[in-house]
Amino acid sequence: MDRNFARALSLVLKSEGLWSDNPADPGGATMKGVTLANFRRYVKADATKADLRKISDDQVATVYRRFYWDAVAGAQLPGGVDYALFDYAVNSGPGRAAKCLQAVVGAKQDGKIGPDTLVKLKGMMRATVVDEVCDQRMAFLKRLPTWKTFGKGWSSRVSSVRDEAMKMAALPDAPPPVRVEVPVEVPKPVVPEKVEQKVKEKSGFLSWLTGLFGSGAIGLGWLGGMDWQAVLAGGVVLLVFLLILLLLRSQIVAAVRQIKAEVAE
Template sequence: MDRNFPRALSLVLKHEGGWSDHPADPGGATMKGVTLANFRRYVKPDATKDDLRKITDAQLATVYRRYYWDAVHGAELPDGIDYAVFDFAVNSGPGRAAKYLQGVVGVVQDGRIGPATLAATRAMMRATVINDLCDKRMKFLRSLKTWPTFGRGWTSRVSGVRSEALKMAAPNVGEGVKSKPSMPAPSKPAPAQHPAEPAKGLHFILQLIAKALAALFSRKEH
């Protein structure tokens, strides 16, 4: 998703570091992951290595968006997958990143992400695509002649990409989940009701009647 570009770029830059002009690096001189060739292509046609060293944040964003993010249709890929493909593109080229994504989702690997690739990607579980893509990426990197030189850094990078991409792909906690209505506490059973006792006044009256009858029968006997 396009809203993920700033976050994805900040994560990419953590792995790219600063200035590099390693003789074993086929990309040549780079500053924060931007090669001199791409800097000349998108920012300053006659740039020197010194110009590249002084690249601004705005210039960085321009190169990364136009050459990598837009090339792999990052704005149209699902959350997490956008970052995983973007970082792959920065590290190994947009065409290769696109082909490997297409291999994961089962469409023609022509290196150009279009409607068929996007539809197939959206139809799969995001975590599955991310994990498969990172696995295939590692297999590719291990096959390179420069693996002995850069292998440890690449391993750390892909591991970090996998972890962050899965976080981005995970739905928000509680999203789409309706809270259950609270159940009322069970009411306590009402205490058993006992039959009402005869009123004390009635009992007294009955006693008086009984005594009166006893006295009456006693007189008749005498």
């Protein structure tokens, strides 16, 4: 995948090293793995070896992306497979790397990774593809006449590529979504109008009853002003009224609370 380009490039550069101009190397003079021919093709047409040795990091990334990564459709390959094929392309050419992948997945080996190759690739496990690509790459390198000179270094490089590609293949192509917990404010229950009306009716009845008992008590007190026995009788009656009032009040309060609790649920 394209998000692996930066990581894959950093791994490739560790293997490529810096300046090299070994006569036995068919690639000729290279700096950070960039050949003079590719530097002239993508950066500066009349570049010299001295210019190549001064190549910037951005120029290196441009060459690797355009000549190798894009050539093997790196942005469309699954994680791990992209790096294994990318490194193969840098080391032995994009065309050969692409044909190797096509041979592994059973597609037409034309050196151009297209829809057919990608569809067949999706039907295979990444680890299997990485292993087979690295195996075929090693088989090719061992057939080269320069194997005796570079074989040890190539073996170490392919082994490292295999290990890193397997790690990348084990990771998901996209990071899991980040879940953000948003506190939800629970609205207070709204008491319907009918319930409010019932509460008012209960309260009104209580007020009326209280007034009635109060008026009765006053009347009895006035009548009892002429006789102490009447006053005593009025006091007893008033006490009874008060007890009844307290009992009714508690029942009404309990009923109101029950109504509100039912609404809240």
